[in-house]
Amino acid sequence: MHPAPSVILFTTLSGLGFGLLAYLGLGFPPVTGWVAFVFYAIAYGLAVGGLLASTFHLGHPERAWRAFTQWKTSWLSREGVCAVAALLVMGLYAIGAVFLETHWTLLGLIGAALSIATVFTTSMIYTQLKTIPRWNMSVTPVMFLSFSLSGGALLAGQESLAPWLLLAAGVVQLAYWHKGDQAFASSGTTMGTATGLGDRGAVRAFEPPHTGSNYLLREFVYVVGRKHIQKLRGIALILGFILPILCLWLPTESSMAKHLMAAVAVLAHIAGIMASRWLFFAQAEHVVGLYYGKR
Amino acid sequence: MTELPTTTDRKMGLVIDLDTCVGCHACVISCKGWNTENYGAPLSDQDAYGGDPSGTFLNRVHSFEVQPDEGHAQLIHFPKSCLHCEDAPCVTVCPTGASYKRVEDGIVLVNEDNCIGCGLCAWSCPYGARELDLAEGVMKKCTLCVDRIYNENLPEVDRVPSCVRTCPAGARHFGDLGDPNSDVSKLVAERGGMDLMPEMGTKPVNKYLPPRPKDQIEDQIDVLAPLLAPVTEEAGGFMGWLDKALDKLPGGAS
Ligand code: SF4
């Protein structure tokens, strides 16, 4: 799949933003006043910025409101509904925390649940696609949720919880790669089933339908950079999980050093998740490539 | 609405004969010609006369080579357009309701006024039957020529899809695949019509007729074979003596 920068940015940032909102809704940390304002500004900046980035790849962004209508069948629509609901509920909760110095606990719980649901619906947009075996796995939503919860904990300053969640997310990441590498082969789809000619012999693409490229090849058959996969996986693991864990576990004296370490941990984590997300798209092979003799 | 109908009154679709398709691409051109002027936005091209031309097509013809374990390789031309699936994933994933399947005839269409061009439906189609038009930013797909097949302004003979009407080899057939007594259903039963990627669970309406077994080339050659076969494997007589004598000379073959 073509790794569109807007979508990579969206899924990374909004995942973090909604993760942070979930913690704030649960009262971790139980901030009020100005401190709360800063926390909510960061969370909304990430979540809303991500949502806006995702509209850039639409052909008709001005009609985006229509995407709220088909929640009965469409995970993309459900994502839109959940995201707006989470932002509205958490907005109310934030007003209480920032201006009234109160925490409306029930509202916070609902907001946290909606925030997590938003991340889940995002992951289901990809997981539901049988056409992309590397995404069509139960570990895909686990990966999105574990990234969001560990990144959220990091941003929410949950120093004791965050390293363990990061460790868990790193393990999920490894499991995702391991399973993903076998997904296409075990999906059973081959040029033989794609053409229905497989039982007569070995099928080979002889001539493509056109001399130039097309939408399908540009969007679904992305083979650039596959040779750097192992390196990028290493980078994603080190930046996304290992470095942030070290930063949090390193004993530091002054609070200044502590804050610096936290900042390094957050930035490294974001960069690592982006690398992982780039791989998520670039490595995903759509079965339509088989008609072109490619994967 | 992106909820799929549980059943459709009819299942209109195409039956494509891989045995007779000659790979001329006439259906590709006639499809583009008809559909760029009729239903919905035109099918745009980018850099059509430049170094890197590309464009939107609703029907494309691939060519595959099949090499059996024994015998000769076979070349198969393979037209591919939307298969108007009964369990169409492209419809249910659509967030706007722009994609829908009609109850009356099972045709899968895009209401372009509602489409936001998110592309998710094209992601969900295993067959590459949907293409986002770069100029219009909306999703294009085969309409089964919905604006021809019921069009009373056209002579009756033309009330079939443009690709079917054009095919010079008669490799494309159009009809109701939900009616077991229709010509297309009989053809599918007779020739063992098949689904593409059945494991995807899309239940395509369109069917493909597999190529018939080819005549054996060896059998045909046998008619002349006795006349062409070498009379003897070992050279005898004068030629045999010469062969041996030459071998004995220094530098001769051993
Ligand atoms: S062939 Fe593709 S576009 Fe057509 S109905 Fe099936 S899934 Fe949808």
Ligand code: SF4
């Ligand atoms: S591109 Fe258009 S038709 Fe396809 S899923 Fe998006 S809104 Fe629906």
Ligand code: SF4
């Ligand atoms: S039925 Fe019409 S739209 Fe579909 S491939 Fe044939 S000519 Fe094109």
